[in-house]
Amino acid sequence: MTGQTDPAGASARPSREQVRRWRRHLADERAEGAVYRHLAARREGEEREILLGLADAERRHEQHWRDLLGDHAGQPGKGALRTRFLGWLARTFGGVFVLALAQRAESRSAYDADVDATDAMAADERIHGEVVRALAARGRARMSGTFRAAVFGANDGLVSNLALVLGVGATGVGSGTVLVAGVAGLLAGALSMGAGEYVSVRSQRELLAASVPNEHAQDRLPALDVDANELALVYRARGMDAAEAEEHAAAVISQVKAGQRVPAPDVERSYEEIGSGWSAALSSFCFFASGALVPILPWVLGMTGTGAVLTAAGMVGVALLCTGAVVGVLSGASALRRALRQLLIGYGAAAVTYVLGLVFGTTVV
Structure with a gap:
């Protein structure tokens, strides 16, 4: 059919409507990639790498529309107003507010219903939404x-x-x-x-603190009887089953008797979500x-x-x-x-x- 893409993904004679739609998608992908790059510039470490990875994915989508447009690509458009506004927010403020808006934007992707977008692109957008959701959750937890x-x-x-x-x-x-x-x-x-x-x-913080294992209890481990002790009950109370608790208790006692230091329980003591x-x-x-x-x-x-x-x-x-x-x-x-x-x-x-x-x-x- 005239104006439809062939199996290789190229279109011999794209219709005017297709050219407009493809150019719009191209502009939106460019703008969305810029949002993630602006956000990455305000972060460091793992979050920065994740955001740059999202920007790279948007660049792949951008190339898909460039390939379809060919000579019709013309000058790059500016993208949707809300995406450009999101880019301004990312460039100016950053933060969880922008991530929350980006999460909403990813969830509104039209690629599921667009015959010229690949299934992989539609899936990417869904996954992007979950990545941004997880990043936003970190910010929400902090505030x-x-x-x-x-x-x-x-x-x-x-x-x-x-x-x-x-x-x-x-x-x-x-x-x-x-x-x-x-x-x-x-x-x-x-x-x-x-x-x-x-x-x-x-x-609330005091209630949670009361549940944190007493680190000084570790000091009494050397005095425990090797054959009769209640250490396994501690691990069962913390969620291990009976066999696993007995095995872990025996290993800890062996370490203690060998003069090795037993590490303190790895307990999360951060109460960021409470403030x-x-x-x-x-x-x-x-x-x-x-x-x-x-x-x-x-x-x-x-x-x-x-x-x-x-x-x-x-x-x-x-x-x-x-x-x-x-x-x-x-x-x-x-x-x-x-x-x-x-x-x-x-x-x-x-x-x-x-x-x-x-x-x-x-x-x-």
Whole structure:
């Protein structure tokens, strides 16, 4: 058929639509390769090598489209706007945010449905998505403790203080009272969130630390009875089956009796995914306070009545959309869906409180 590729992968007379599509794919592959090279430039060691490997793979895909286009390749295009924007982010910032966006981009590959892309290329894109997912997971692990506290703090501040000022305002009290209530809610909530996060993170770290083997127990190994000891029970408690535990215990005892040093248990002591207590507390306090400030800004600026209420609701709505979108991007999910979910939950809570304020205000009157 005219315009279709032959078994060797060459096309005698590509159609205009094919040339446009191939050139678009070529430009996108060039842009995606640039994203990975920019990210690699900001890293070192293994992560740098992995990203450069992805860039090389994109270069192979780029060559496939060049071969199909032949003389029709022309001047290189710029790639899709979102890919170029991703390249700018990678060049300017790098970090897990860009990796999360790249993960989403790889998952949207059109090669599965493109007859001119090889099965290997479609498979590559799937694998690339998993590679980027794994790299992004490293970054998420490093920031998840503080990030969780930041997101929860900001959203709690936005929603709780909006609900507070709307509920108080709906009772019919003066603007000064609404402002005082909002400031009190900001301080009380921020202090409560900070203290709660510190206690939560410290408690979790202490629980995990309590499970780490005591390294000083190794010092008592030489005193154990060769024929009757409970060392095998230690290894069984750590997950070995009975036979494996007995064999390992016998080997350890033999090492000890021969005067050899037994290495300490290889235990992962990094709690990156939890974060530190102080960082989580400070992050939670600051982000709750910044979120809780938004709903009271109209009253701080001297606005009153319905205008202040509508302005506060609008500002909080925009902030909720932004925080929801950021969470969506970093989790590799739909940014729009997460943003709308955040907005509906926040507005729902505020609406209930506002209605209750109207009811109690009418009752008082």
